[in-house]
Amino acid sequence: MTVLIIAEHNNQQLNHATLHAVTAAAKLGDVHVLVAGNGAAAVAEQAKQVAGVTKVLLADAPHYAEGLAEELAPLVVSVAGDYSHIGATATAFGKNLLPRVAALLDCSQISDLTEVVDAHTFVRPIYAGNAFATVKSAEPKLVLTFRATAFDAAPANGGSAAVETVAAAAPQNLSRFVGRELTQSDRPELTQAKVIVSGGRALGSAEQFNAVLLPLADKLNAAIGASRAAVDAGYAPNDYQVGQTGKVVAPELYIAVGISGAIQHLAGMQDSKVIVAINKDPEAAIFNVADYGLVADLFTAVPELVAALNG
Structure with a gap:
């Protein structure tokens, strides 16, 4: 089986959260990473060095610059055909993008996973984390989000994956980026x-x-x-x-x-x-x-x- 992980990044730096998703995905099979951005070649170079990643797909276009879910979802669907699982970390990015992907693929999403039992069986928290449910699905394709704190981060170095350029999907123009207000701090994230x-x-x-x-x-x-x-x-x-x-x-x-x-x-x-x-x-x-x-x-x-x- 091959798993596609959607990379979270700012067009310059691969978000550390993606490394946790790679570790989780490696329990399912070969791991490919999709980097979609604008001028994001540096991110693809970082992704190919992550231990456990066997291929990096790079889609570069202006409408991917801000990581809008409405723009990224058609791209993910266009490359999803050969993958048994499509995943991301359960951050705001992953929680925003993957439900749209699951809907377009007409397949189930299993969210906030804390354990991968096998290719179709997963553990996730319910009742605000007071209980854990084991969920099993027989569907041939699944969309998953992984809780970062439940999986160790994959080493950022040690890999040597190939980078393959994929065609961008047509702009959807369903949403637009207005602005971003970030809290600046010298403290750890x-x-x-x-x-x-x-x-x-x-x-x-x-x-x-x-x-x-x-x-x-x-x-x-x-x-x-x-x-x-x-x-x-x-x-x-x-x-x-x-x-x-x-x-x-x-x-x-x-x-x-x-x-x-x-x-x-x-x-x-x-x-x-x-x-x-x-x-x-x-x-x-x-x-x-x-x-x-x-x-x-x-x-x-x-x-x-x-x-x-x-x-």
Whole structure:
């Protein structure tokens, strides 16, 4: 069997999330990667060096520059014929593109996979991650999205795949790119960080969110996360949100500060290797998943922790 993975990139750099999808796809058979972009030859060069990739398809055209799902879907369909599985990482990119691909191919999509059992059997979370379902499909072609935190990233070097140019599909002109607002930060990217310091509504304001969490994050070289309640209250930007409707993370260390532990949040971080919770409510649900819990006032405990780290 041969699997086609749709690469996520910015026309210059292959997104690290795609490496996780390659690892998952390798459990199914040979892995080919489709790079669709505008002036994206450098991305194809990076993709061909990924261990486990046997071929890279490059489609280069102006209407692929921004990765619009409406433009990419017909291209994927045009090259899908020989592939048993078509996949991507379950990021915003993959979640946006692949349902459209599945509809055009008239085949099933199985989403957010955490385990590949065999070519037709997969495990995925349900009920906000409180249970896992084993799903089996006998269809000859399947569309899949893989949860990045469930699979190790494939080595970025070691491969020597061939690069093949494929024809671009005709422009669809169903949508247009207007603009992109990105949060600039010197911190590690949230989904790739080894340490995350995350804050909740108990911090009280955006000013206190930054004043309490930033010194700790600086000391640990950590990414900053937030609960949905903190984001909704305006304490942190949307791309800091960890949870079912935010980003799913699995760092080596996750420090939850003033987070109660709603199911929505736990679904996004419960696979972290070590979870530390700081909350003054001893009955907070976050303590049920924490490896270490501190019942204390966060406004006292976190500065004391920072001082101890400085000492």
